[in-house]
Amino acid sequence: MNMANTEIETITGAEIVIRCLAAEGVEFVFGYPGGSVLHIYDALFKQTDVQHILVRHEQGATHSADGYARATGKPGVVLVTSGPGATNAVTGIATAYMDSIPMVVITGQVPTSLIGNDAFQEVDAVGVTRPCVKHNFLVKDVKDLARTLKEAFFVATTGRPGPVLVDIPKDITAHTTVFDYPQTVDMRSYKPVTMGHMGQIRKASELILSAKRPMIYTGGGAILGNAAEAVTEFTRLLGYPITLTLMGLGAYPATDPQYVGMLGMHGTYEANMAMHECDVLIAIGARFDDRVTGDLAKFCPYAKIVHIDIDPSSISKNVQVDIPIVGNVNSVLHELLGLIRESNRQPDKEALTSWWAQIDAWRSKECLRYDRNSPLIKPQFVIESLYKATQGDAFITSDVGQHQMWAAQYYKFDKPRRWINSGGLGTMGFGLPSAIGVQLAHPEATVACVTGEASIQMCIQELSTCMQYDLPIKVVNLNNRYMGMVRQWQEMFYDKRYSHSYMDALPDFVKLAESYGHVGMRIENRDDVEEALKEAFAMKNRLVFLDFVTDQTENVYPMVATGKGHHEMFLGPDRELA
Amino acid sequence: MRRHTISILLENEAGALSRVAGLFSARGYNIESLTVAPTEDPSMSRMTLVTSGSDNIIEQITKQLNKLVDVIKLIDLTEGQHIERELMLIKVKAASNNQREEVKRLVDIFRGRIIDVADNNYTIELTGTCDKIDAFIKALEEPLIIEVVRTGISGIGRGNKSLQA
Numbered sequence: 001m002n003m004a005n006t007e008i009e010t011i012t013g014a015e016i017v018i019r020c021l022a023a024e025g026v027e028f029v030f031g032y033p034g035g036s037v038l039h040i041y042d043a044l045f046k047q048t049d050v051q052h053i054l055v056r057h058e059q060g061a062t063h064s065a066d067g068y069a070r071a072t073g074k075p076g077v078v079l080v081t082s083g084p085g086a087t088n089a090v091t092g093i094a095t096a097y098m099d100s101i102p103m104v105v106i107t108g109q110v111p112t113s114l115i116g117n118d119a120f121q122e123v124d125a126v127g128v129t130r131p132c133v134k135h136n137f138l139v140k141d142v143k144d145l146a147r148t149l150k151e152a153f154f155v156a157t158t159g160r161p162g163p164v165l166v167d168i169p170k171d172i173t174a175h176t177t178v179f180d181y182p183q184t185v186d187m188r189s190y191k192p193v194t195m196g197h198m199g200q201i202r203k204a205s206e207l208i209l210s211a212k213r214p215m216i217y218t219g220g221g222a223i224l225g226n227a228a229e230a231v232t233e234f235t236r237l238l239g240y241p242i243t244l245t246l247m248g249l250g251a252y253p254a255t256d257p258q259y260v261g262m263l264g265m266h267g268t269y270e271a272n273m274a275m276h277e278c279d280v281l282i283a284i285g286a287r288f289d290d291r292v293t294g295d296l297a298k299f300c301p302y303a304k305i306v307h308i309d310i311d312p313s314s315i316s317k318n319v320q321v322d323i324p325i326v327g328n329v330n331s332v333l334h335e336l337l338g339l340i341r342e343s344n345r346q347p348d349k350e351a352l353t354s355w356w357a358q359i360d361a362w363r364s365k366e367c368l369r370y371d372r373n374s375p376l377i378k379p380q381f382v383i384e385s386l387y388k389a390t391q392g393d394a395f396i397t398s399d400v401g402q403h404q405m406w407a408a409q410y411y412k413f414d415k416p417r418r419w420i421n422s423g424g425l426g427t428m429g430f431g432l433p434s435a436i437g438v439q440l441a442h443p444e445a446t447v448a449c450v451t452g453e454a455s456i457q458m459c460i461q462e463l464s465t466c467m468q469y470d471l472p473i474k475v476v477n478l479n480n481r482y483m484g485m486v487r488q489w490q491e492m493f494y495d496k497r498y499s500h501s502y503m504d505a506l507p508d509f510v511k512l513a514e515s516y517g518h519v520g521m522r523i524e525n526r527d528d529v530e531e532a533l534k535e536a537f538a539m540k541n542r543l544v545f546l547d548f549v550t551d552q553t554e555n556v557y558p559m560v561a562t563g564k565g566h567h568e569m570f571l572g573p574d575r576e577l578a
Numbered sequence: 579m580r581r582h583t584i585s586i587l588l589e590n591e592a593g594a595l596s597r598v599a600g601l602f603s604a605r606g607y608n609i610e611s612l613t614v615a616p617t618e619d620p621s622m623s624r625m626t627l628v629t630s631g632s633d634n635i636i637e638q639i640t641k642q643l644n645k646l647v648d649v650i651k652l653i654d655l656t657e658g659q660h661i662e663r664e665l666m667l668i669k670v671k672a673a674s675n676n677q678r679e680e681v682k683r684l685v686d687i688f689r690g691r692i693i694d695v696a697d698n699n700y701t702i703e704l705t706g707t708c709d710k711i712d713a714f715i716k717a718l719e720e721p722l723i724i725e726v727v728r729t730g731i732s733g734i735g736r737g738n739k740s741l742q743a
Contacts, residue, residue: 126593131604135647138592155647188743189589189650313641316634 013142013173014039017106020149022049023181026077028068028440029053030061034081035121036108039173053440053469056461058085060433062092063459066101067434070420071395072441073226075102075156082108083121086167087128091427093163094132098424099247100224102161104152105133111171112140125167134162135190142175147182154185159192160311161224193310196327196335204282204306204323205339211280212351213302213358214240217263219292220247220423221285221309221329228252228416230333231284237337238347241359243271245286246408249419254412255392260359261368264292265560266405269367270359272558272566275300277358283307285329288318289424298565308332367558367571368409376551377526379403379478383410386448386476389533394446395420395438399431399455402484405556407450429458432475436462439471446474446537453479453503453547463516466543474536475545477509480552488555513545522547581610582636583662583733585741586625586643586652590616594623594648601646607631607639611664611730622650622743626733650743659736666704666711669725670718673698677722688714699724 011019017040021029030053033041044052055061058080065076076096080089086107096103110119126138135155137148148166156164208214216238222231228251235242235258242252243263252259261268263275272294275281281303286292293299296318305321307314308329315324325332370380383406386394396411397420398404404421413419420438422430435449456477466473478484486501510520519542523532529548536544557572588594595614602609607629614625629639636654643649655662672678678700685692685702688710694701704714708731715726735741 127596130593130597130600187647190647311645313638313645315641317638320634 008178010176011179012176013145014043016145016179018043018047018050019179020146020181024153026050029077029079030055030064031079032058032061034085036082036110036170056464058088059091060459060462062089063430063433064437065103066092066096067397067420067437068441069101069103071417071438075104075153078105080107082110083123086123086125090129093129095422095425095427096163097132100161102156103163104156105163105165107167109167109169112169129165133165136165138167139172142172142177150182151185193326194328196325196332200323200325201335204325205336207280207304207306208282209345209347212348213277213279213355215274215278216240216242216282217286218248218251218284219245219286222248222251223416225285225329227330227333230330234333234337239352241274245292247423249408250413250416253414255414262408266556269365269558269569270362272569273362274359276566278303281305285309287314294560295563295565377529377548379406379550379554380410382478382529382548383407385530385533387411389537390446394448397431397435397438397449399451400426400428401452401455402556403450403452403478428455433459433462435473436465436471439473448474448476450476452484453477453506454483467517472541473543477547478550479547480550482552509545509547518543518545520545524549579630579632581630583655583731584627584652585655585733587650587741587743588623589648590621590623591648597646597648601642613730613732626731628731651741653741655733658739660733661736662707662731662733663705664708664711664731665729667727669699669701670722672700684717
C-alpha cells in the first residue's frame with residue numbers, strides 16, 4: 001500500500017459544499033432543509049464558519065440572499081432541497097435574474113440513480129430554472145463538485161451578475177474525494193469583458209462635450225458595478241442634469257441640485273421632459289426598459305445616444321444607440337473622466353445655462369406635490385416622515401406596487417445600495433425577506449421595509465425568521481385596503497371596475513405582529529404619523545410593524561401611461577395636462 | 579427579413595442544446611433548422627442554426643447566443659463566403675419498371691445515390707444546398723414520395739476562414 005496516498009484526506013460531497021462556501025468567504029446561507037440536502041445540513045451542523053439562516057419558505061430564502069447581495073455587493077447564497085424546495089425558490093431566482101443580482105443557489109436533487117424516475121420530491125431543477133438563471137449546473141460526480149461551485153461563484157459575480165444554480169444529487173453529497181478548491185477559474189466559453197474600447201470612449205467624450213442639452217440617464221448597472229462615485233464625479237465635472245432609474249436610485253445623491261429625479265412611468269415631470277428634449281443622452285448601466293422609455297417611437301427624438309453597459313446584448317436591444325461602449329461602467333467612466341480632463345475642453349456654458357433654465361421651469365410645476373391638508377393619512381406623507389425619522393440614512397426595502405413608487409419618489413437616497421426593491425420582475429413579497437438579508441449584512445444599520453397590506457401577506461411568514469435572529473426591522477405598512485396599483489389602473493383604464501383588487505378579511509396586523517413576538521402599532525390619525533415613527537425607531541432592538549391606515553383613493557402621479565411618450569405625462573386629476 | 583446561417587461552437591454538455599433551443603423559444607426567435615454533433619474534440623459540439631429576422635433581430639440573436647455560458651464562439655456565416663450542405667434521405671415508390679427508371683434518371687441528374695432497394699420502393703441519399711434538395715423533391719411526382727428525412731444545413735466558411743476555440 002502506498003503510504004503517501006493514505007495520508008491524503010478525503011471528505012464527503014456535503015463537507016466539500018461547506019468548505020467551498022467557507023473558502024468563498026460566505027457569511028450566511030439562507031435555506032430550508034429537506035430530504036435531499038440532509039447530508040449537507042449535517043455538515044453545516046458540524047462547523048461554525050458559515051452561518052445558516054433558517055427561513056420559513058424557500059421564496060424567503062432567495063429574497064433574503066438577494067437583499068444581502070444588493071446591500072453588500074457580495075453574492076447571496078441559498079440552500080434548499082429538491083422538488084418543492086427548488087420550485088419555491090424559483091420566484092426569488094427570477095427576481096434576482098431580472099435585476100442582475102449575484103446569487104448562488106444550491107438545490108438538493110434526488111440520488112443520481114433515481115433521476116428521471118419521477119422519484120419523491122424530484123423536479124428537473126436545471127430545466128425549470130434555465131430561463132431565469134445566468135447559468136446552472138447539475139453535478140454528476142463528486143470530483144467535479146468543488147470546481148463547479150468555484151465556477152458558479154465566478155459566473156454569478158463577474159460580467160453582468162446574476163443567479164447561478166447548482167443542483168447536487170444526494171448520493172454525490174455522500175461520496176468522498178480529496179478536497180481541492182481551485183484558486184482560479186478558466187472557462188473557455190465564459191470570458192466577460194471588463195475594459196471599454198478606447199476608440200469608442202474617445203468618440204463618446206467628444207459627443208458628450210459637444211452637447212447643448214445633455215442628459216445623463218443612469219441605471220442599476222452603476223450600483224452593481226460600484227460606480228456611484230464615478231457617476232457623481234462625472235456628473236459634477238460636466239454640470240449636466242442626471243436622472244436615475246428605479247434600479248439606479250442612490251447612484252447619485254438625490255439631494256443634489258443636479259439630480260432631476262427618477263424617470264419613466266412614475267418619474268418626475270422634469271426628468272421625463274429633459275429626456276424628451278435632450279440632444280445628447282448618456283446612458284450608464286441602464287437597459288432602456290419599457291417602464292423607463294414609454295412609447296419607443298417617441299423616445300428621445302432629438303438625442304444622439306451614448307450607451308455604456310457591461311452586457312453587449314443590452315445595447316441596441318430596445319433603442320438603437322449611436323455610440324455603444326461595452327465594458328465595466330466604473331472603468332469606462334474613469335477613462336471618460338481622464339479624456340475629458342485631458343482635452344481641456346469645457347461644456348458649452350451658455351447652452352447649459354439656458355438648458356438648466358428650461359429644466360427649472362419644468363421643475364417649478366412641482367409634479368410631486370400632494371394634498372398636505374388632507375385629514376387622511378397620505379402615503380406620501382408617511383414616506384416623507386420616514387425619511388425625516390431616519391435622517392435619510394436607512395436601508396429601505398420595498399415590496400411592489402404604489403408604496404414602492406412612493407418610496408422611490410419621496411425617500412431621497414444619497415448613497416448606493418440603500419434602496420432595495422424588485423424592479424424588473426416586480427415581485428410582491430420581496431420586501432420583508434430582503435430586509436432580513438440587509439439587516440444581517442448590516443446589524444447596526446436602520447432597516448425599514450416599505451410595504452402594503454397586499455404585498456406583505458405574500459411572505460409574512462418571515463416575521464418568524466426575524467424573531468429567531470433578533471432582526472429589528474421596521475415594517476412600514478401603507479394599508480389602503482386595496483391592491484393599490486391594480487386599483488389605480490382599474491380606475492384609470494377600466495372605468496372604475498375594481499375587479500378583485502380589494503383586500504377583504506385583513507388580519508389585525510398589530511395582533512399578528514405581536515403573536516410573532518414583535519411590536520405592532522396601528523396609526524389611524526395623520527397627526528400621529530411622525531410620533532409613531534419616532535417611537536418605532538427608538539426601539540432599536542425590536543421589530544416594529546407600523547400599520548398606517550392610509551387614504552384609499554390616493555394614486556401615484558405623475559404618470560406616463562402605456563403607449564405615451566415622456567412628454568405626454570399625466571400630472572394628476574386636479575392638475576393641467578403636461 | 580433575411581435568412582441567416584449561424585455556426586456555433588459550444589460545450590458538449592448535457593443541456594447545452596436546450597439552452598440554445600430555450601433561448602429561441604423564450605425570446606420568440608425563429609429556428610428554421612438546427613443541426614448539432616460533437617467535433618474532433620469530443621468536449622465540443624458544432625451547431626449550425628438557420629434563422630431569419632431583421633438585422634436588429636439577428637444582432638440580438640448573436641449577442642444572446644454569445645451570452646450563453648456554454649457557447650464558446652459563433653459566426654454568422656451569411657456575412658461572408660461559405661458553403662452549406664444538407665443531407666436528405668428519401669423513400670420513394672418504385673414499383674413498376676417505369677417508376678424505377680424515372681426515379682433512377684432523376685437521382686442521376688441530381689447526383690444522388692440509391693442506397694436501399696426494396697420490392698416496391700427505393701431509398702435515396704442526396705446531398706446539397708437547401709435549394710437543390712427542394713428542387714429534387716419538387717421534381718418528383720408527389721404521390722411517389724413515401725418519406726422525407728432532412729438533416730438541416732451544416733455550414734462552413736470558405737477559404738482560410740474557420741471557427742475554432
